[in-house]
């Protein structure tokens with residue numbers, strides 16, 4: 609549930625690759641406790657938004673404020689420490705470690721590699737890992753090798769690995785790519801449950817899924833915000849239909 613407090617403000621941000629503007633004077637903001645979904649046709653700048661928030665890509669101009677702090681020029685690890693976690697599309701679990709070992713490693717990553725490898729698990733960390741294991745529905749598989757999990761389970765483990773580091777905002781790029789129908793349904797429930805812990809910003813193409821999970825939807829086009837609002841409002845907007853027209857996603861919108 610949103611607290612009404614702003615958590616993220618992207619103000620007039622531009623990012624260029626050579627002469628191409630991936631973000632073009634973008635303005636975008638989110639409230640704490642919100643699950644926002646960003647949609648838009650291919651090349652609209654959605655992934656670049658996540659890259660620039662998480663410090664992977666530098667803004668050419670403009671400002672990004674998180675939780676009231678200017679993070680525009682911070683390095684990616686500093687941004688993680690400030691409380692922005694990111695789940696990438698590509699898998700990054702350690703396949704030979706167990707599910708719970710992956711979570712333990714992720715919980716300690718913030719404290720540095722040596723701490724991650726040598727520190728004992730404290731009771732608070734154990735409690736948090738158990739809580740996350742229940743949430744991602746992998747409690748009974750806690751001792752199983754992560755490499756042997758099904759695709760959907762690996763994706764949930766990765767979400768869990770971000771969650772144990774206690775972010776205030778989680779960025780998630782296309783969470784249901786390659787999932788079965790039942791995995792998709794479970795992921796929708798999981799993303800909504802994340803709101804008990806952090807705000808969530810998701811990029812997604814699948815409109816049925818967007819309808820199911822989003823509090824608000826932001827539509828990007830050519831590196832800028834075209835419009836935003838409830839799923840139904842955005843879907844009924846002629847400008848949104850126009851930018852999707854003729855694209856593969858338009859067929860599903």
Ligand SMILES: Nc1ncnc2c1ncn2[C@@H]1O[C@H](COP(=O)(O)OP(=O)(O)OP(=O)(O)O)[C@@H](O)[C@H]1O
Nearest residue numbers: 625628629630648649650651652653654655656657
């Ligand atoms: N590192 C890069 N170097 C050069 N061009 C890039 C780079 N990253 C992104 N771009 C370009 O910037 C534009 C916006 O890309 P971005 O990945 O943000 O779009 P998107 O909305 O996420 O698209 P998609 O839905 O296809 O993932 C694209 O035209 C892309 O080719």
